[in-house]
Amino acid sequence: MSEVHAHPNYVKVWYWLVILLVISTLGPMLEIPAITLITAFGIAVIKALMVAANFMHLKFEKHIVWFLFIMSLTLLGVFFFGVAPDVMMTEGDQWIDCIADNSCVEQRL
């Protein structure tokens, strides 16, 4: 059983999550990409933090769990920036356009 600590008001947290969901769904209707980015992904981060802190009780959790998650996210960042050049910087002699000249498909066959 978990340690004794004051429970957050779960229903109140849920109300806020639903309000944020409505805002993130209505945001794209303005058809402004910057606003969509903020309302979609900014609010997603806020919702995720609210779920983790209140429903998963992360705000009451021991430091080792925070350490575990920060390490995981850090390593994910290493993966992201490690892979990014392969995906984003495809200029130069070492790169061929597989889709245009079908060469990759032929190589695999």
Place this chain on the structure above:
Amino acid sequence: MSTRGPVATHRSSTGIPAGRLAVWWLLASEIFIFGGLIACFVLFKLNGTPGFEDASETSVVAGAFNTFVLLTSSLTVVLAHAAVERGDREKAFTYIWYTFAAGIVFLMVKVYEYSGKILSGHTITENLFWSFYYTMTGLHALHVIGGMVVMALISFDVRKGYNYQRVELIGLYWHFVDLVWIFLFPLFYIANF
């Protein structure tokens, strides 16, 4: 040794019950599974890969509804945890099955979406967007199904008065499934640019 009541012991080095620590480790590994896929999706989208404009083909209403369903299921499973802490077994049992029902609703909407898309010709091999869509939402749906099976098994133990601590453990897992969907929703349904 009695099997009634809490059985997990605290690790002296962490002060966290062994079961809960194991679930946190599991969730940390899940970050790499879903996080890796999300990272690759974002990279290809930023790179302007053809096909990603197909995000406009997904149903925002269905995605938003499923987000609502999962957020609500997160509420019911945490209420089950609160109930079991009070020793209210019946209420905990009921809340667990509310959560299970929400999982069923979520999966029904996914089936409706999948069938509509496949009938429209949007299959997993059409382009990179649909490959990501089916892989990530499919993997997420498998996690939902897995969570529902475990939840159903746990509920009967709780009703009999066994293994109360498992409600918290399955709750942690279920919230993580909810967290993943919170990020899949904007990726596949909202960001159509």
